[in-house]
Amino acid sequence: MEKLSGAEMVVRALQDEGVEIIFGYPGGAVLHIYDALFQQDKVQHILVRHEQAATHAADGYARATGKPGVVLVTSGPGATNAVTGIATAYMDSIPMVIVSGQVRSDWIGDDAFQETDMPGICRPIVKHSFAVRDPADIPEMMKKAFYIATTGRPGPVLVDIPKDKTSPLVKVPYEYPKKVKLRSYNPVTRGHSGQIRKAVEELLKAKRPVIYAGGGVIQGEASKHLTDLAHKLDFPVTNTLMGLGAFPATDKQFLGMLGMHGTYEANMAMHNADLILALGARFDDRVTNDTKKFCPGATIIHVDVDPATISKNVRADVPIVGPVSQVLEEMVATLDEIGVTPDEKALARWWEEIGGWREYHGLRYELDPNGPMKPQQVVQALYKATNGDAYVTSDVGQHQMFAAQFYKFDKPRYWINSGGLGTMGFGLPAAMGVQFAFPDAMVACVTGEGSIQMNIQELSTCLQYGLPIKVININNQALGMVRQWQDMQYGGRHSQSYMDSLPDFVKLAESYGHVGIRVDKHEDLDKAMEEAFALKDRLVFMDIYVDPSEHVYPMHIADGAIRDMWLSKTERT
Amino acid sequence: MRRIISILMENEPGALSRVVGLFSQRGYNIETLTVAPTEDRTLSRLTLTTFGDDLKIEQITKHLNKLIEVVKLVDLTEGAHIEREIMLMKVKATGAQRAEVKRTVDIFRGQIVDVTSSVYTVQLAGTTDKLEAFIGAVGEAQVLEVVRSGVSGISRGEKVLSI
Numbered sequence: 001m002e003k004l005s006g007a008e009m010v011v012r013a014l015q016d017e018g019v020e021i022i023f024g025y026p027g028g029a030v031l032h033i034y035d036a037l038f039q040q041d042k043v044q045h046i047l048v049r050h051e052q053a054a055t056h057a058a059d060g061y062a063r064a065t066g067k068p069g070v071v072l073v074t075s076g077p078g079a080t081n082a083v084t085g086i087a088t089a090y091m092d093s094i095p096m097v098i099v100s101g102q103v104r105s106d107w108i109g110d111d112a113f114q115e116t117d118m119p120g121i122c123r124p125i126v127k128h129s130f131a132v133r134d135p136a137d138i139p140e141m142m143k144k145a146f147y148i149a150t151t152g153r154p155g156p157v158l159v160d161i162p163k164d165k166t167s168p169l170v171k172v173p174y175e176y177p178k179k180v181k182l183r184s185y186n187p188v189t190r191g192h193s194g195q196i197r198k199a200v201e202e203l204l205k206a207k208r209p210v211i212y213a214g215g216g217v218i219q220g221e222a223s224k225h226l227t228d229l230a231h232k233l234d235f236p237v238t239n240t241l242m243g244l245g246a247f248p249a250t251d252k253q254f255l256g257m258l259g260m261h262g263t264y265e266a267n268m269a270m271h272n273a274d275l276i277l278a279l280g281a282r283f284d285d286r287v288t289n290d291t292k293k294f295c296p297g298a299t300i301i302h303v304d305v306d307p308a309t310i311s312k313n314v315r316a317d318v319p320i321v322g323p324v325s326q327v328l329e330e331m332v333a334t335l336d337e338i339g340v341t342p343d344e345k346a347l348a349r350w351w352e353e354i355g356g357w358r359e360y361h362g363l364r365y366e367l368d369p370n371g372p373m374k375p376q377q378v379v380q381a382l383y384k385a386t387n388g389d390a391y392v393t394s395d396v397g398q399h400q401m402f403a404a405q406f407y408k409f410d411k412p413r414y415w416i417n418s419g420g421l422g423t424m425g426f427g428l429p430a431a432m433g434v435q436f437a438f439p440d441a442m443v444a445c446v447t448g449e450g451s452i453q454m455n456i457q458e459l460s461t462c463l464q465y466g467l468p469i470k471v472i473n474i475n476n477q478a479l480g481m482v483r484q485w486q487d488m489q490y491g492g493r494h495s496q497s498y499m500d501s502l503p504d505f506v507k508l509a510e511s512y513g514h515v516g517i518r519v520d521k522h523e524d525l526d527k528a529m530e531e532a533f534a535l536k537d538r539l540v541f542m543d544i545y546v547d548p549s550e551h552v553y554p555m556h557i558a559d560g561a562i563r564d565m566w567l568s569k570t571e572r573t
Numbered sequence: 574m575r576r577i578i579s580i581l582m583e584n585e586p587g588a589l590s591r592v593v594g595l596f597s598q599r600g601y602n603i604e605t606l607t608v609a610p611t612e613d614r615t616l617s618r619l620t621l622t623t624f625g626d627d628l629k630i631e632q633i634t635k636h637l638n639k640l641i642e643v644v645k646l647v648d649l650t651e652g653a654h655i656e657r658e659i660m661l662m663k664v665k666a667t668g669a670q671r672a673e674v675k676r677t678v679d680i681f682r683g684q685i686v687d688v689t690s691s692v693y694t695v696q697l698a699g700t701t702d703k704l705e706a707f708i709g710a711v712g713e714a715q716v717l718e719v720v721r722s723g724v725s726g727i728s729r730g731e732k733v734l735s736i
Contacts, residue, residue, distance in 0.1 A: 124598045128641040131587065148641060181735060184644040222671060308635035311628070422715060 001173035006135035007032035010099060011172050013142035014178040015042045018029030019070050021061065021436055022046070029101025029116060032166035038052045046436065046465065049457040051078050053429035055085020056455070059094050060393060060433030065210040066221065068095040068149050069433065075163075075394055076114030080121065084412065084423060086156050087125040091420025092221055092242060095154035097145045098126075104164040105133070109336055118160050119529050127155030136172045143177045144159075152187025153306040156218060174308050177470070179435035188305060191322025191330065196568040199277070199301045199318045201333045206275035206299075207233045207346035212258065213288075215419065216280015216304060221334075223412040225328035226279060232332060233342050236354055238266040240281050242419040249408035255354065256363065259287040260556045261401040267554065269354055270295055272565035278302045280324045284420075293561035303327045311482045324443040347352025361567050363405050365550070372547040373522055375399060375474045379406040381443055385529035390442035390470075391416065393432045395427035395451030398480035401552045403446040425454030426473065432458060437468045442470070442533060449475045449499050449543075459512035460478040462539050472543045473505060476548040484551045488566070510556035520545040576630050577603070577649040577656060577726045580619040580631075580637060581734055584610050586640040592619060595640065601625070601633055605658070605701075605723030616644065616736070620725050644736055653729040658709075659698045663717040666693040674711060681707045692717065 004012060010033050014156050023046045041418025048054045051073045051408065069089070073082045078101040088095045104114040119129045125155045128148050128220040130141045138161070143158040164170075203209065217226050230253055232239045237247040238258040242564055247254055256263030270276065276298045281287070283302075288294045291314055302309075302316035303324055310319045320327055365376045379402050382390070393416040400417055405428055409415045416434060431445040443526040452473055457559045462469060482497040506516030515538050519528045525544070532540040554565040557572065566572045582588050589608060597601050608619040615732060626635065630648060637643050649656070666674050671693075678685055678695050681703065687694035697707055701724060708716060728734070 046687065119587060120590070123594050129587070185641050307640070308632065308639050312632060315628075 001175060003171040003268070004174040005032065005166065005168045005171050006132070006138055006161065006440055007034070007036040007137065007168065008140040010142065010161065010166065011036040011043060012174060013038060013139055013176055014070065015040070015200050017142070017146050021045055022072050022435070023048055023057045023061075024072030025051050025054060025078055025080045027101065029075035029103060029163045030072060030078075030099075030166075032163065032168060033072065033099070033101070034400055035168070044434075045072070046461070048429065048461050050455065052425065053083035053084050053455050053458045053461070055082045055096070055098070055434070056090065056423075056426050056429035057433035057436070058096055059085060059089045059426075060416055060430030060434070061437050062089075062094050062096060063430070064391060064434040065192065065437045066322065067225070068097055068146060071096065071098040073098070073100050074114065075103055075118070076116050078114075079118040080116055083125070086122060086158070088418050088421045088423045088426060089156045090125045090127070092215060092418065094156065094157040095149040096563075097149050098156060100158060100160050101213050101356045102131075102160050102162040105162040106161065106164070110464070116371070119158060122158050126158050129160065130281055132159065132161040132165045135170055138165070139174060139176050140180065145183065146178050148185065150508045152284040153309075164466070187325065188307075188321050189326070191303065191320045191327035191329065195318060195320045196327060196330050197334055199320060200331055202275055202299055202301060203233060203277065203319060203331075203335075204340050204342055207343055208273050208350045209233070209275040209277065209342075210273040211235050211237045211277045211279065212256070212270065212281055213237060213243045213246045213279045213484045214240040214281025217243055217246040218280075218282055218412040220305065222280070222323075222325035222328055223522035227251075227323050227331070229328050229332055231334065234347055235277070235342075236269055236351070238270065240284070240415065244404055244415045244423060245409035245412045245571070246360065248410040250410055257404055257560070259284075260289070261405065261552050261554060263363060263405070264554055264565065265354055265357040267562045267565060268357045271354070273298045276300050278316075279328070280304060282309045285313070287562070288314060289556045289562050290559050297563065301472065309402070309505070323492045340504070361554070362477065364402040364450065369522055373520070373525065373545065375402045375476065375546045375549075376406050376472050376478075376551055377522075377525065378472065378544050378546060379403050379446065381529045382446070382524045383407050384526065386442050386444065386535050389439065392441070392567050393417065393427045393430040393434060393445045395445075395454075396422045396424045396449040397448050397451060398476070398484065398550070398552050399446050399448045399451075399474040401481075402474070424451040427451060428455050428458050428469070430546050431469045432461060434465055435469055436465070444470045444472055446474065448480060449473060449477065449502055450479045459509065459514060459539070459541075463513040466537065468535070468537050468538060469539050469541070473541065473543045475502075475505070475543055476544055476546050476550070478548045480548070482553070483548070487551065504543055505543035509539075514539040516543065518543045518545075574623055575622060575650070576624050577620060578634065578637070578646060578723055579649050579655065579726055579734060580621075580639075580646040581611070581644045581702075581736065582619060583642040583644065584617040585642060586648055588617065589619070590640060591640050592637065595636055599632075599636060601629070604686065605721075607723040607725055608645050608725065610711055620723070622724050624726060633670065641722060649726045649728055649735050652732070654726050656724050656726040657698050658701055658724050659696070659722040660704045661720045662678050662695045662708075662709055663698070664693050664695055664711055665676065665691065665715045665717060667691045670715060677707070681710070
């Protein structure tokens with residue numbers, strides 16, 4: 001059998017796993033691995049400018065492709081810099097494998113240079129972690145890491161490797177296991193047929209149903225199944241922030257996003273529903289508002305691959321543990337078998353009621369052609385310029401909500417944002433990951449002048465690898481979402497929420513070797529957008545000045561029901 | 574309600590810290606905890622007691638089951654079970670007190686496992702209630718030191734927790 005060093009085994013395991021690209025940053029504890037990487041060309045290494053960006057880029061890659069993202073960082077600060085990105089992936093259930101270097105094993109615990117207990121630090125934010133104690137264990141640990149990261153409810157897995165375990169002086173036989181079996185880890189592969197039948201019977205009884213679909217539908221490759229079922233039943237569908245694209249936004253059955261900044265019709269429909277079919281969603285506080293007042297008249301069917309998600313926040317009447325795609329497939333088959341159709345008359349009345357809500361308050365905002373531009377307008381211009389075909393990553397804040405509300409995602413995996421952790425600084429590196437996965441696709445990063453500065457150093461990485469990302473910087477010279485809350489709940493006292501001493505982003509982009517365009521007039525917006533996307537092989541940084549006083553609406557009224565919303569600065573439900 | 578959760582898990586470094594970490598991370602309390610390898614050295618048996626209503630315990634067991642190293646677990650309080658805790662205790666044993674302590678130990682079926690001219694070291698096994706009753710009977714003023722193992726438990730009858 002072939003003998004390899006620990007470092008060579010790490011790299012070979014990546015090759016054998018079919019990994020084409022990894023994101024990382026070298027340092028002392030991983031130098032052996034970097035040397036092994038240097039001597040092969042199957043796995044491409046992308047050198048970022050900060051380890052946080054490596055994790056976000058791997059994350060963006062994973063979200064866009066469905067394949068696991070892979071990160072390589074050194075011990076100590078390299079590893080701790082990656083922590084925010086690992087937590088981001090964990091909260092959104094993104095498959096990721098992080099290889100972190102560690103000080104040599106006989107120094108562990110001695111507070112050695114660049115030592116941190118990475119498995120300890122990461123414990124609450126990884127699906128699992130491995131610490132290598134013997135180089136001979138590396139192939140199996142790598143195999144297990146990928147297996148755990150990508151199966152069941154996906155998530156990040158850490159492999160921590162002390163430097164001496166990668167030494168070129170120690171060679172051991174290498175064989176990459178074809179399969180792994182863990183007696184203590186068996187993700188559910190099928191939903192319970194009895195429960196599925198019970199759920200279908202509930203679906204057929206429903207008079208005011210809503211399908212509430214989350215990120216699990218995208219992760220579980222179940223968008224087609226969801227669309228099939230929704231069309232078959234003529235049920236309205238709402239998506240969570242993480243689920244946008246799981247059901248086509250331009251479909252007439254789509255109610256828009258639900259939750260804190262969801263549409264009026266989605267939140268009203270949820271509150272008044274008699275049946276909720278929750279798919280790969282987790283009844284997050286940003287969706288439910290006060291759970292005690294949540295959807296009082298609804299029978300809740302909850303389908304999720306993770307049993308711990310079911311009945312965690314809201315009690316399910318019909319729990320189904322299983323992969324969403326398989327469960328939906330079986331639901332459709334069971335429907336066909338039963339051969340009964342839903343109550344058409346009741347559904348017609350329900351759609352009429354929903355129509356009324358749509359008419360009463362669709363997504364809208366006030367636009368004064370002589371006043372400042374509005375952030376919503378920028379997202380609409382982006383939608384128009386890209387024909388709805390761009391991958392859109394976002395940072396966190398008002399711009400994220402505007403992008404979610406106004407860019408109509410018709411396909412899964414095109415909307416990439418940090419929904420769970422809400423990580424500012426996510427957008428640009430995530431866009432890099434997407435662009436690496438799809439070099440010819442349009443990739444836009446919708447950001448703000450606050451968020452972009454949290455990982456702006458990656459403009460340098462973008463130049464090095466020629467990534468033609470379009471950065472849409474919605475510049476309101478304020479931390480918009482913080483400011484909005486201060487307007488609404490703190491008497492307009494804008495404590496530390498303004499952005500003073502901003503750089504000239506156009507010059508900044510140029511100094512990084514990119515194109516910068518500043519837009520501050522309505523009439524220039526569409527043209528500038530077209531101009532930016534016409535530059536197919538260049539990164540264009542669009543610095544677009546908008547109204548700092550704009551708020552995101554609708555917005556939940558705290559501690560109310562899902563239907564309790566502010567609809568504008570002066571109207572509420 | 575008090576629950577005894579008994580867990581079979583991989584006998585690997587880091588496994589215990591994951592179980593303990595889960596409790597602090599999710600805001601659950603551990604009242605007692607005891608852990609040791611089983612007859613199969615690759616497995617450890619961990620028994621912990623915690624408090625919570627059905628909903629909370631359901632969440633705790635689901636989250637524990639999600640830990641990769643947890644192989645199997647059971648809520649012993651769901652069925653008939655036997656629970657034991659062992660206590661070692663140093664008690665003042667001078668003058669009239671010396672005979673009184675000895676009598677109390679006998680009543681509770683404990684054993685005196687070490688003796689000095691002024692101190693008895695007592696060993697006592699039983700349920701948590703029994704141990705507490707013993708402390709009460711001896712009188713807290715007489716107690717010099719108490720070491721308790723935490724609860725261990727096993728279900729009654731033919732049911733076994735094994736792989």
